[in-house]
Amino acid sequence: MAYEVTIGIPVYNVEKYIRESLESALAQSFQSIEFLICDDCGTDSSIAIVQEFQNVHPRGADIRIVHQSHNMGLGCARNRMIEEAKGRYIYFMDSDDLLASNAIELMYEQAQKYDADMVYGSMEKVLLYENGRRVKNSDYSYRVFLQEDEFASWVYEKYDRIQASTCNFLIRIDVYRQNGIKYKPINYWEDFTTTMDLPTYVTRVVMLNDVTYFYMCRSGSMSNYQYREYIPKEEILQTMNAVAMIKENSKRILEKPYFSNRMLKVMTTCFFICCTILRNRYKIEPKFDKKELRDFMHYPVAFHNFLSFRTCLLKHVLLYSMGVLPAFLSVGIMCVIGKNKHLV
Template sequence: MKYEVTIGIPVFHAVKYISDTLCSALEQTFPSIEFLVLDDCGGDGSIDIVRRLQQEHPRGKDIRIVSQPCNMGIGKGRNRIIDEAQGDYLFYLDADDILPPTAIATLYEAAKKYDAQIIYGSNERVYDYEGEEQRVERDCYEFMSFSKADDFANYAYERYANIPANVWRYLIDIKVYRDNGLRFPDISFWEDFYMTMDLPTYVERAVMLPDITYRYFCRYGTLSNNQKRERIEKQEIVKIAAAIGELKTNSDRLKGRSYYLKRCFKVMMTEFYMVCYVLSHQQEIVPSFKNSELRQMMQSPLTFGELCGLNKWKLKNLALWLLGILPSNISVAAMKQLGKRKGLV
């Protein structure tokens, strides 16, 4: 069956939340939706709840469950959704979050009105920690529309936070993923950053809306809030650093574009944040990182020749470039001081 939109929901250990999440999707006012549930083999009963809704809900016939052969992680799960989706547009919904009833209708209407390839909605961030009073913060865009080559990319890379990393913020024409061979990396955290960092280079027509189209829940123990652990495997961070390294490697294809230096700076700042994360969690990371490894993470994709000049992006990139060539002890000491000033260490 053909659908206008697929809502893709990767499910792993979500038994406490999946009923509310899926029901919020099923209650969308937009009629033509495939509800694609990715079973990542959590074995906690989440999929039993999905199957019950499949049988009992009036829109249950539009729920489709696809199962991984074993637990394969969120990156591969998102890729499977890209491969399986039957909708013209794709929207990711995490298994513990909520959609307002008109979310998809609002995004789809904008897609058609502006012939947009990607449409970003605003969101509410709900802090729902056990034993604490729930609080809500709104993260709202001003309305913006982009229709000329490189305009959206220039905006996306102008400030670090202009386009946040989360893939659940937008409805996207699925051809953007498929026609460009875009894939999520095989990592359990920051897989969405890897994707959203490159998306603006493939998108010409984009819209940003002030409408709230997503309620994101921050809870202890979820993937996006997994920092509070007694032990963090070094290999997890190594994989994330390798994914960021791929973003550096493929920077060459963008040389000559008006946003090239901005993008390089954003990639390198992300690497810097990763190093600061390591420095602030040294006691939990096993085995520990050597200073030489942290300096290696700060290797810039830019050459010194590309950094010459007075352009502000060249000067900013030069500061980060130096962290990758200084002696390891000096480089790490400098990153600690910079991290402390930013409240990251």
């Protein structure tokens, strides 16, 4: 059966949350949806709950489960769903988050109206604590981009123009398939490494002001270092290796008008990661040494390439210096700037 939209949901040990998340997905006002579940071989009853929905829910026939051979992580799960999806568009959600009931309808209408490659929705971030919750909205202004390089130029103009998460945008499945776009085989920041590159592959994009997604941010999750007492170094190394791939991929767009701002965003991300490591240095085992942080700040292009940049040249020179100075001096600069910006 053909569908207009596939909602892809990776599932791994989320029995506490999957019922509410799946109910919100199945409650969509838009009808032509395939609900594609990727079973990442968890050890709890998550998939049994999904199978219960298959049997009793009015939209149960539209739920399809694909099984990984073993636990492979979020990146591989997303890649599997891109391969398997029957929809013309795909929309990812996490198995512990919630959707507005009209999320897909709103996005699909805009995709059809503008023949859009992508449609982003706004997000409500719900910070959950043991003693309560706090809500933080991440709203976009309504915007439509139709010209080549227009969207990418806007995205890279400021650091946080778009969400880092893969969730909460509707995108043509062929954008992934025809460009060979893959998520990195890691569990944390696997989405950022792809969402950083996606603007370079699309032209027609719509940003919605409507809140379509509720990101349930729980203490103790991998995306919340500040609440964890111990952080394995290998987990951070996977993220650093993925970001290093983004740096290398930047060479592909060296001649684009947005290259300077894109490079600044990538290297600023590297700096933020270094600051996170320095801030959590007593939680990370084994420890990072100064040379590892210095080497992570290495620029993927030669010095002369960015001397011609028309914007933010001094910022580029400062970030570049962190990757070439002696390690003790490089990390010293990171600490000074990081403390000044309350990052360390």
